[in-house]
Amino acid sequence: MLTAPFDQIPQQYCRHLEINKGDKLFHQDNPTGGMFYIKSGAIVLIRNTVDGGLIIIHRATSGTFFAEASLFSARYHCHAQATMDTKLIEFDRSYLLQQFENNPSFSMALAQQFTRQLQQARKIREILAIKKASERTLVAIQAGLLDTNLISFAATIGLSHEALYRALSQLVKQHKLLKVARGEYRLPHSLL
Amino acid sequence: MLTAPFDQIPQQYCRHLEINKGDKLFHQDNPTGGMFYIKSGAIVLIRNTVDGGLIIIHRATSGTFFAEASLFSARYHCHAQATMDTKLIEFDRSYLLQQFENNPSFSMALAQQFTRQLQQARKIREILAIKKASERTLVAIQAGLLDTNLISFAATIGLSHEALYRALSQLVKQHKLLKVARGEYRLPHSLL
DNA sequence: CGTCCGCTTGACTCAGATCAAACTTGGTGG
DNA sequence: CCACCAAGTTTGATCTGAGTCAAGCGGACG
Numbered sequence: 371m372l373t374a375p376f377d378q379i380p381q382q383y384c385r386h387l388e389i390n391k392g393d394k395l396f397h398q399d400n401p402t403g404g405m406f407y408i409k410s411g412a413i414v415l416i417r418n419t420v421d422g423g424l425i426i427i428h429r430a431t432s433g434t435f436f437a438e439a440s441l442f443s444a445r446y447h448c449h450a451q452a453t454m455d456t457k458l459i460e461f462d463r464s465y466l467l468q469q470f471e472n473n474p475s476f477s478m479a480l481a482q483q484f485t486r487q488l489q490q491a492r493k494i495r496e497i498l499a500i501k502k503a504s505e506r507t508l509v510a511i512q513a514g515l516l517d518t519n520l521i522s523f524a525a526t527i528g529l530s531h532e533a534l535y536r537a538l539s540q541l542v543k544q545h546k547l548l549k550v551a552r553g554e555y556r557l558p559h560s561l562l
Numbered sequence: 563m564l565t566a567p568f569d570q571i572p573q574q575y576c577r578h579l580e581i582n583k584g585d586k587l588f589h590q591d592n593p594t595g596g597m598f599y600i601k602s603g604a605i606v607l608i609r610n611t612v613d614g615g616l617i618i619i620h621r622a623t624s625g626t627f628f629a630e631a632s633l634f635s636a637r638y639h640c641h642a643q644a645t646m647d648t649k650l651i652e653f654d655r656s657y658l659l660q661q662f663e664n665n666p667s668f669s670m671a672l673a674q675q676f677t678r679q680l681q682q683a684r685k686i687r688e689i690l691a692i693k694k695a696s697e698r699t700l701v702a703i704q705a706g707l708l709d710t711n712l713i714s715f716a717a718t719i720g721l722s723h724e725a726l727y728r729a730l731s732q733l734v735k736q737h738k739l740l741k742v743a744r745g746e747y748r749l750p751h752s753l754l
Numbered sequence: 755c756g757t758c759c760g761c762t763t764g765a766c767t768c769a770g771a772t773c774a775a776a777c778t779t780g781g782t783g784g
Numbered sequence: 785c786c787a788c789c790a791a792g793t794t795t796g797a798t799c800t801g802a803g804t805c806a807a808g809c810g811g812a813c814g
Contacts, residue, residue: 474662488676553794729802
């Protein structure tokens, strides 16, 4: 559910969209449109790296905003792709900017969103600095980053998927992780 | 220089501080105070990692704000330490929150600061995902992250300092980087 | 003049990337 | 209902490159 004050935005400033798994929402260098809110599903923000690979710089999940940079900059600085069927709302940029003028609680709520995302980004930076694959994996899971398939989780935490699988089975062997099913893991209660 | 609208904050809501190189400004889990602006010098935000090391999660330089989370959360989530003699201004939290109510251009400017920092954090996440030390080093330099001694630069980009030195000399050998002096490097014009 | 800190290079080790291959599952279409 | 295919999962073997330990150098500063 959209929380206040975002739930009070008039319909004419919102576009409700549905996109399918694998669809791109926008590309790097596209002119920016509005800011997005995810009703259900998930969107990854991706950038091309110099070494020809792809890096997931953010995974926006149900109940969160993304593309906040579009408020202030003219072009997207990454690609956005749905990792599952996704329903979202696009809020008009000009309307949002106007809200900054007139609606203090709106500004504050949005600013708070931004600081939260900033903290999350720094948390991930901290995780990426952990050298040992199994430790990095465990901390990342504790941080709630594992909510998708293992391959993109591996990309999120900067490991090859093989290294991730090995890290996972090692953690299971050390009883630091529970294997629920094929490709599904969960933290034991002692580590929750 | 402080830019509008921050230069108009009344003196009674600002504390002017001077701290020396190596001094800590605050510690992780300390109750949060105000938000800081750096007049001159530099502050690194540091967290302890699970593997016993330290990671620099942000380097705030002259002309920027930091500790933005303190606006909305009760405790600092990292340490802040001066890497050189530093002059800063601490803005009263309650005053800033009050500005959100009354001063739209202030809210917007601050929100824009936040989105910029967010983009920078994601840029660094992208850099940390680069596997090859020399490539990571080059991209980090291009991103303007090298403005301090090499040891803390190494910590910033998640390399051991030895690996960084080797990466640097390799880049120099490939003419992708110029060695100006002992421990001082610069991009060639072709890569600026 | 000695000490400390940052810089630099060498040798060795090992963890994770890479390549390769098998297997499991779910879905699609004949 | 079965054959087939694609995507994800898993394990094995090899190799590369970054971490680590160690040692020497240079400059700054008291």
